[in-house]
Amino acid sequence: MARKITIEPVTRVEGHGKxxxxxxxxxxxxxxxxxxxxxxxxxxxxxxxxxxxxxxxxQRLCGICPVSHHLAAAKAMDVIAGxxxxxxxxxxxxxxxxxHYGQMxxxxxxxxxxxxxxxxxxxxxxxxxxxxxxxxxxHDRELAxxxxxxxxxxxxxxxxxxxxxxxxTGAIPGGINKNLSPEERDALLNCPAPYNVDTxxxxxxxxVEFVKGYQAKNRELMDGFAAFPSNHLSLVGKDxxxxxxxxxxxxxDAEGRRILDDVDYNDYLTYIGEEVRSWxxxxxxxxxxxxxxDGWYRVGPLARLNVCDFVPTPxxxxxxxxxxAYTGGKPNHMSLHTxxxxxxxxxHSGEVIKQLLLDPDLQKDDxxxxxxxxxxxxxxxxxxxxxxxxxxxxxxxxxxSMANLIVSTTNNNEPMNRAVDWVARNVIDGRAEITEGMxxxxxxxxxxxxxxxxxxxxxxxxxxxxxxxIDAAGTVVDRKRR
Amino acid sequence: xSNIIKITIDGRECTARxxxxxxxxxxxxxxxxxxxxxxxxxxxxxxxxxxTVRVGxxxxxxxxxxxxxxxxxxxxxxxxxxxxxxxxxxxFVEGNHMCPTCEKSGNCELQALxxxxxxxxxxxxxxxxKKAVEPAGSKLLMEQNxxxxxxxxxxxxxxxxxxxxxxxxxxxxxxxxxxxxxxxSALPExxxxxxxxxxxxxxxxxxxxxxxxxxxxxxxxKAPIGSDIEKPRS
Numbered sequence: 001m002a003r004k005i006t007i008e009p010v011t012r013v014e015g016h017g018k019x020x021x022x023x024x025x026x027x028x029x030x031x032x033x034x035x036x037x038x039x040x041x042x043x044x045x046x047x048x049x050x051x052x053x054x055x056x057x058x059q060r061l062c063g064i065c066p067v068s069h070h071l072a073a074a075k076a077m078d079v080i081a082g083x084x085x086x087x088x089x090x091x092x093x094x095x096x097x098x099x100h101y102g103q104m105x106x107x108x109x110x111x112x113x114x115x116x117x118x119x120x121x122x123x124x125x126x127x128x129x130x131x132x133x134x135x136x137x138x139h140d141r142e143l144a145x146x147x148x149x150x151x152x153x154x155x156x157x158x159x160x161x162x163x164x165x166x167x168x169t170g171a172i173p174g175g176i177n178k179n180l181s182p183e184e185r186d187a188l189l190n191c192p193a194p195y196n197v198d199t200x201x202x203x204x205x206x207x208v209e210f211v212k213g214y215q216a217k218n219r220e221l222m223d224g225f226a227a228f229p230s231n232h233l234s235l236v237g238k239d240x241x242x243x244x245x246x247x248x249x250x251x252x253d254a255e256g257r258r259i260l261d262d263v264d265y266n267d268y269l270t271y272i273g274e275e276v277r278s279w280x281x282x283x284x285x286x287x288x289x290x291x292x293x294d295g296w297y298r299v300g301p302l303a304r305l306n307v308c309d310f311v312p313t314p315x316x317x318x319x320x321x322x323x324x325a326y327t328g329g330k331p332n333h334m335s336l337h338t339x340x341x342x343x344x345x346x347x348h349s350g351e352v353i354k355q356l357l358l359d360p361d362l363q364k365d366d367x368x369x370x371x372x373x374x375x376x377x378x379x380x381x382x383x384x385x386x387x388x389x390x391x392x393x394x395x396x397x398x399x400x401s402m403a404n405l406i407v408s409t410t411n412n413n414e415p416m417n418r419a420v421d422w423v424a425r426n427v428i429d430g431r432a433e434i435t436e437g438m439x440x441x442x443x444x445x446x447x448x449x450x451x452x453x454x455x456x457x458x459x460x461x462x463x464x465x466x467x468x469x470i471d472a473a474g475t476v477v478d479r480k481r482r
Numbered sequence: 483x484s485n486i487i488k489i490t491i492d493g494r495e496c497t498a499r500x501x502x503x504x505x506x507x508x509x510x511x512x513x514x515x516x517x518x519x520x521x522x523x524x525x526x527x528x529x530x531x532x533x534t535v536r537v538g539x540x541x542x543x544x545x546x547x548x549x550x551x552x553x554x555x556x557x558x559x560x561x562x563x564x565x566x567x568x569x570x571x572x573x574f575v576e577g578n579h580m581c582p583t584c585e586k587s588g589n590c591e592l593q594a595l596x597x598x599x600x601x602x603x604x605x606x607x608x609x610x611x612k613k614a615v616e617p618a619g620s621k622l623l624m625e626q627n628x629x630x631x632x633x634x635x636x637x638x639x640x641x642x643x644x645x646x647x648x649x650x651x652x653x654x655x656x657x658x659x660x661x662x663x664x665x666x667s668a669l670p671e672x673x674x675x676x677x678x679x680x681x682x683x684x685x686x687x688x689x690x691x692x693x694x695x696x697x698x699x700x701x702x703x704k705a706p707i708g709s710d711i712e713k714p715r716s
Contacts, residue, residue: 048614048615049615050615050623050625050687050689050692052585052689052690052691052692052693053583053585053692053693055693056582056583056585056693057583060582060583081690162697163696163697163698164697167582168697169693169696169697170696172692172693172694173690177693177694177695177696178696178699368694397617397623398623398689398690399615399617399623
C-alpha cells in the first residue's frame with residue numbers, strides 16, 4: 001500500500017499531530033494513522049547529568065503537567081538515593097501528594113473547560129472563531145470564570161508545594177525541600193469564597209453534574225463517538241483505591257477481567273513492551289502477555305476509573321458509583337466518557353487536597369531522608385493523562401547513564417490511532433474531500449485523550465494538525481493543514 | 483599622611499582609606515560596582531573585568547586599582563554599564579548556561595548580574611562549546627559547561643597542607659579548570675561546601691545537595707545582587 005510520511009522538524013517545539021488516511025480502490029478507508037512527528041530527545045540528553053537534577057530537568061518536557069514528570073523522576077531518584085517509596089517521611093510524601101493532586105486539579109480543569117468544553121458547548125460544526133475558550137467566555141461568563149479560578153486554585157497548590165506554579169523544585173531525592181507553612185495552608189483552606197478549597201470542591205461537583213446532564217441529552221455523541229473496546233491500565237492503591245501518586249500496576253481487559261494485578265512497577269519491563277513503528281516517533285507500548293496485536297491498552301481518567309475498585313473520597317465515590325453503574329460495572333469504552341471520568345477525578349482531587357491541607361504532618365520538619373545508594377530506579381505515577389513511567393540508571397559518579405520514559409500520551413498511542421481510525425471510517429469513508437467538520441471530529445477524538453502533543457497551542461481552538469487523504473495509488477488527493 | 487583620602491565616584495564625594503581598592507572604597511560609601519571574579523577575603527585577580535571603571539580616561543579593574551587622593555572615578559555611566567553587560571553576555575555565550583535546570587539558579591552571581599543588567603538575549607552568537615560534567619572525586623562534580631574561569635576555586639580552596647585542589651589547565655579558549663580528584667575527595671565536608679559556595683556559578687557541585695533550598699528562599703530571590711551595598715542617594 002502506498003503511503004507518504006513527512007517528517008517536519010519545525011514542529012519539534014510545540015505539539016504537532018499528523019493524520020494520514022489511506023483509501024483503497026473504491027475510495028473506502030483502508031487505514032488511518034496518527035503520526036507524532038515531534039522529537040524531543042530527553043532520554044538522550046539527560047545522560048551525564050547529576051541524578052538529583054533529573055526531577056528539575058525532565059519536567060521541562062511539559063508546561064501543563066510538569067509536576068507529573070518532576071514527581072515521577074523524584075520517585076525514581078528516591079530509589080537511587082536508597083530511600084525508596086516506603087522510606088519517605090510522612091511530611092515529604094504528603095507534600096508531594098498535595099503537589100500532585102494540585103497538578104491533577106489544574107490540568108483537569110484546564111483540559112475540560114479551556115480545551116474540551118468548546119466542542120461540547122458549540123458542537124463540532126461550529127465556526128472555529130467561536131469554538132475556543134474565548135467563545136466560552138462570550139457564551140457563558142460564569143462558566144469561564146470558574147474555569148479560570150479552578151485552574152488557578154490548582155496552580156496555587158503547586159506554588160505552595162513546589163515553589164513555583166510551573167517548573168518548581170519542591171521534590172528532591174529522598175524527600176521535599178519545604179513544608180507547608182500555616183499561612184500557605186490557611187490561604188488555600190480559609191480564604192473568602194470563591195478562593196478556597198470548599199468552593200472549588202462544590203464547583204468541581206457541579207462540573208460533574210454538567211457533563212452528566214450533557215451526556216443525558218447527547219447520548220448518541222457521548223456514547224457512540226469513537227467508542228471501541230480495549231484493555232485498561234493504571235496504578236491503584238494497595239486496597240484497590242484510585243491513587244494518583246503511588247500504587248501497584250493493574251490492567252483489566254475489555255470485560256473487566258484482570259490481566260495484571262498488584263504488580264510492583266519496578267518490574268514493569270517484565271510486563272510491558274514497546275513497539276517501534278517506522279511512521280511515528282512515538283512508541284507503541286503493549287502488555288507482553290497479550291502480545292503486540294492485542295496487548296495495547298488505554299490509560300488516563302477513563303482507564304483509571306475502569307481499573308480501580310473505589311474512589312477514597314465520599315463525593316467523588318458517589319459520582320464514581322453512578323459512572324460505573326452506567327456500564328453495569330463493566331469497563332467503559334466510550335472515548336468521550338473520558339471527560340466525565342476526568343471531572344470525577346477533578347472532584348476527587350479537590351477532596352484529597354482538602355484532606356491533606358487539614359493534616360498537621362504538612363507543618364513538620366522531617367523533610368529529607370538518606371539511605372544506601374543504588375544504581376537504578378523506577379518511578380511511576382498517574383499523571384493527568386495516564387500512567388507515567390520514569391526509569392533511570394546512574395553510574396558510580398552519580399551521573400545518569402540511562403533513561404527510559406514512557407509518557408501517558410505514548411501509552412495512549414494505539415487508542416488515539418483507533419479513535420482516529422474510527423472517525424475516518426465513520427465520518428470520512430467514501431468521500432474524496434476533507435471538510436472543516438471532519439477535521440474537527442478528528443480533533444475531538446484525539447482531544448478526548450488530552451494528549452500532550454496538542455496542549456501547547458490548541459487552547460485557542462486550534463490543534464496543530466495535518467490530515468492527508470491518500471488514494472490507492474499513493475497519491476495525496478487532499479490535504480488540510482492548520 | 484592623612485588616613486582619609488577624598489575621591490569622587492560619578493561625581494559623588496566619597497572618603498577612602500589608603501590601600502583600599504576603588505571597589506572597596508565604593509562599597510564602603512554605599513556604591514555598588516558590579517564584580518564577578520572577586521571574592522571577599524581572597525586576593526583579587528582582576529580577570530573578569532566586570533568591575534571596570536574609568537579613571538582619568540583610562541579603563542581600570544576597580545577590584546585591583548588602588549584609590550589615590552582626588553581621584554575621579556566614573557562607574558555607573560551608560561557606556562561602562564553597557565560594557566559590563568557585554569562582558570556578562572560573552573560569559574553566557576562562551577558556556578552552556580541552562581538556568582532553568584541549574585541548581586545554582588537563584589544563588590548564581592552570573593545570573594544575578596544578568597538580571598541586574600536586564601540582559602534578555604546576548605548580542606553575541608552562542609558558541610555552544612562541547613563540554614561535559616566531569617567527576618571530581620567522591621564529593622564533587624565539575625559542570626564544565628558553566629565554568630567562567632574566575633579562578634576563585636584555584637585561589638581559595640586548599641588542603642590542610644596548603645596544596646591547591648583546583649587549577650587552570652591550557653590557555654585562552656582551551657582554558658579549563660582542572661581538579662585533583664584525590665585532593666578533592668580528601669577535602670573536609672565544610673571545605674567541599676565552601677568550594678561550591680565560592681563558585682559564582684554552578685560549576686563546582688557538592689554531590690546530592692542540589693535544590694535543597696526552595697524557590698523563593700535562595701539568595702537572590704530575596705534581594706537583587708548589590709542591594710546589600712547600595713544606599714539610595716540622598
